[in-house]
Amino acid sequence: MTAQKAPSQLLAARLQIPPIPYSHAAGSWVYASDGTRYLDGASGIVNVNIGHAHPTVVEALRDQVGICTYASPGTFAPDLMEQLAAATARAVHRPDDRVMFTPTGTHATESAIALARLVQRARGEEGRHRILTSTLGYHGNSAFVLALSGHRSRRPHEDDSFGLAPAFNPPYPGQHLDCPFPACRVECVRAVRDAIVAAGPETVAAVLMEPVNGTTGGGYVPPAGYLRALREVCDEFGVLVIHDEVLTGLGRTGLPLASHHTPGSAADIVTLSKGLGAGYIPLAATMISPNLAEDIMASGKWLPLMGTMSATPLQGRAGLAVLAVLEDLGALDRGEVRGAALGRLVADAVRGQSVVTDVRGLGYFYGIELAAGTIGDVMRITRAQGLLLYPYVGFRPDRTGEGLLVAPPLNATDGDLNFLGETLRSALSRLS
Numbered sequence: 001m002t003a004q005k006a007p008s009q010l011l012a013a014r015l016q017i018p019p020i021p022y023s024h025a026a027g028s029w030v031y032a033s034d035g036t037r038y039l040d041g042a043s044g045i046v047n048v049n050i051g052h053a054h055p056t057v058v059e060a061l062r063d064q065v066g067i068c069t070y071a072s073p074g075t076f077a078p079d080l081m082e083q084l085a086a087a088t089a090r091a092v093h094r095p096d097d098r099v100m101f102t103p104t105g106t107h108a109t110e111s112a113i114a115l116a117r118l119v120q121r122a123r124g125e126e127g128r129h130r131i132l133t134s135t136l137g138y139h140g141n142s143a144f145v146l147a148l149s150g151h152r153s154r155r156p157h158e159d160d161s162f163g164l165a166p167a168f169n170p171p172y173p174g175q176h177l178d179c180p181f182p183a184c185r186v187e188c189v190r191a192v193r194d195a196i197v198a199a200g201p202e203t204v205a206a207v208l209m210e211p212v213n214g215t216t217g218g219g220y221v222p223p224a225g226y227l228r229a230l231r232e233v234c235d236e237f238g239v240l241v242i243h244d245e246v247l248t249g250l251g252r253t254g255l256p257l258a259s260h261h262t263p264g265s266a267a268d269i270v271t272l273s274k275g276l277g278a279g280y281i282p283l284a285a286t287m288i289s290p291n292l293a294e295d296i297m298a299s300g301k302w303l304p305l306m307g308t309m310s311a312t313p314l315q316g317r318a319g320l321a322v323l324a325v326l327e328d329l330g331a332l333d334r335g336e337v338r339g340a341a342l343g344r345l346v347a348d349a350v351r352g353q354s355v356v357t358d359v360r361g362l363g364y365f366y367g368i369e370l371a372a373g374t375i376g377d378v379m380r381i382t383r384a385q386g387l388l389l390y391p392y393v394g395f396r397p398d399r400t401g402e403g404l405l406v407a408p409p410l411n412a413t414d415g416d417l418n419f420l421g422e423t424l425r426s427a428l429s430r431l432s
Contacts, residue, residue, distance in 0.1 A: 016376045016391060017383065025052035028409050028416045030388065038383070041420050042390035042407050046215065046247050046365065047274035050325045051409040057280050060321035061314070069314040080316025087323050088285050091332045092249065092256045092270065098293035100286045100303070101311045105246035105273035106140030108284035109208070112269045113145075114304035116206035116240045119268075119292045122299035125238070128205040132167040132195050132239075136175050136395060138216045139208060139244050148208070151216050153394040168195040172213065172220040174396060184222075189229040196237050206240035206269070211258035214247040217395040218367020218403045219360045227265035240292075243267035246284070247365075250275030250323075251331030251410050254339040254363025261337075261362070268292055275326070281318040282309070331410050338410070339363035345421030346406055353428040358403075364410055367392065369403040374431055378404060381427040387420060 021033040028051050030038045043049055050057070073081060085099035100115075102108050113131050120128035133139065135150040146154055147161040150170075155161070168191040169176040171184035179188060196204050211227055213220035234241050248258035249272040259265045269292075273284035296303065326332050339362065346366045350356040355378070358369035370378060375391055382389055382404075389404040408420060 015379070017379050020383075027051045027053070028412045036386065038386050038388045039416060039419055039423070040409065041382075041387050041424075042405050043409050044279050045274075045390060046252065046405065046407045047277070048279035049250065049252065049275045049410050050278050050322060050329070051411055052279070054278075054325055054411075056325050057278070057318060057321040060317045061280065064314050064317035067313070070312050073311045078311055078313075078316070080313045080320070081311045084316045084319045084323075085285075087320055088272070088276065089287065091323050091326065092245075092272070092287070093260070093334055094266075094270070094287060094289075096290045097270075097287040098290060100288075100306060101315065102284045102286065102306050103282040103309050103315075104140070105244075105271065105284050106142050106145060107307065107310070108246060108271040108273055108286045109140045109145050109244060110142065111286040111304050111306070112242045112244075112271050112288075113206070113208070115269055115286065115288050115292075115296065116242060118296045118299075118301050118303075119240060119288075120205045122295040122301060125202070125205075127202050128238075130199050130204045131242075132192070132199065132204060132207045134168060134170040134209055135166040135397075136170050136172065136213060136217050136220070137166070137210050137244070138214055139210075140246075149216075152397075152399050167199065168192050170209075170213070170220070171222050171226050172217065175217070175220070177397065184226075186223050186225040186229050188223065189226055189233055192230055193233045193236075196233070196239060201237040201239070204237065204239050206242050207234055208242040208244060210244045210248065211262075211265070212248050212253050212362070212365070215390070215392050215405065218369060218392045218405060219362075219365050220367075221360060221362055222262075225262065227259055227262040231265050231267075240269065241267040242269045242271070244271050246271050246273040249273075251326055251329075251338065252363060252365050252407070254337040255334060256332050260334055276319055276322060277315075278322045280322065281315055283315045283319050326410070329411050337363065339365075341414070341417055342366070342406070342408065342420075345417055346424070349421050349425040349428060353425075353432040355428055355431040361406075364407055366406040367403050368406060369401065372400065372402065375402040375404065377431055378427060381430055382423060385423045385427055387423040387427070389424075 089097045137150040147164040150166045171188040270287045277283035395401040
């Protein structure tokens with residue numbers, strides 16, 4: 001009698017195809033238990049930005065584990081986190097920002113919201129508490145930020161949403177309902193202005209938005225000048241701007257911040273996470289302009305608590321090592337947009353493929369939209385050929401829509417990228 005396998009006790013999300021037993025990973029590659037190797041074409045979940053087992057980070061972690069992994073910053077001098085705060089601010093060209101560290105992007109978003117409300121109250125604007133968000137976007141996995149997020153498949157039941165919901169349509173095809181133009185333009189920022197007015201400007205603390213859409217919609221990029229116009233609208237009403245750069249920050253879109261593609265759009269508060277921990281350790285940052293931080297401190301109001309596993313020496317050492325690698329790569333340079341080679345490879349791979357309905361993105365982040373009902377087949381074929389990509393689904397207002405993210409590590413070699421492009425083209429051709 002054949003013994004039946006016991007059911008898994010692990011309660012966790014599953015993708016469209018079964019997981020792979022693996023033995024180790026290095027660089028852009030993950031090695032299965034049977035010896036098969038797979039190119040990590042999505043950098044894990046768009047977070048392994050400098051590849052797996054980078055020797056600089058591995059050595060830093062190994063060394064720090066033998067020194068001290070935990071020291072409460074309220075009790076012991078947080079020297080490493082002070083260094084990391086300064087390094088993070090320099091990395092994204094906001095050198096004077098104050099930086100708060102937490103373990104995850106969700107924590108970073110909640111801290112950003114708390115800081116925005118504190119700024120408004122420090123200015124005497126006690127009624128400004130609302131945070132306005134887009135109907136397509138993702139800002140974290142707590143019940144609170146999911147209620148604010150435009151992640152349609154993960155939104156909590158309306159009874160569990162605290163009365164919160166997204167407030168405006170983003171400027172993307174098929175997402176900006178009743179858009180008056182054939183294609184979204186900078187003037188579509190009117191939707192944000194209307195949302196502020198409808199909410200009552202005296203109640204709005206901040207607008208929270210991804211400068212480039214992440215995993216919910218597969219890399220939608222706003223029209224040229226839109227983020228600057230959003231900044232101007234918010235300034236008109238005394239509303240702060242929060243940029244969620246958890247996914248896009250630290251080089252993913254080809255520049256240190258996605259907002260750097262639009263001069264004059266700088267936010268008051270910025271969140272980072274995926275590229276900062278880079279898959280090595282849970283780490284996130286919430287950055288706030290120095291004048292706003294001073295407003296809070298001068299008011300005597302308490303800062304939001306960061307949590308037990310925030311600002312540890314192990315996080316500090318890992319974060320400094322990751323930033324050093326990114327700097328050596330040139331990923332923190334504002335002078336040149338990186339990732340052009342990946343853009344060309346993706347364009348070549350999808351050209352003439354009937355299964356592909358759209359492609360969008362920039363830098364090292366692209367979304368390939370697929371014909372309905374094909375995502376499982378494409379994932380199985382790419383995996384069989386040694387390529388791992390990450391799915392996104394349900395991004396249309398009616399909760400349909402499917403596609404795959406292409407987002408390799410920022411230090412993927414030319415050989416890695418060529419393999420990605422050739423394998424992607426071959427897989428799509430089999431279905432086209």
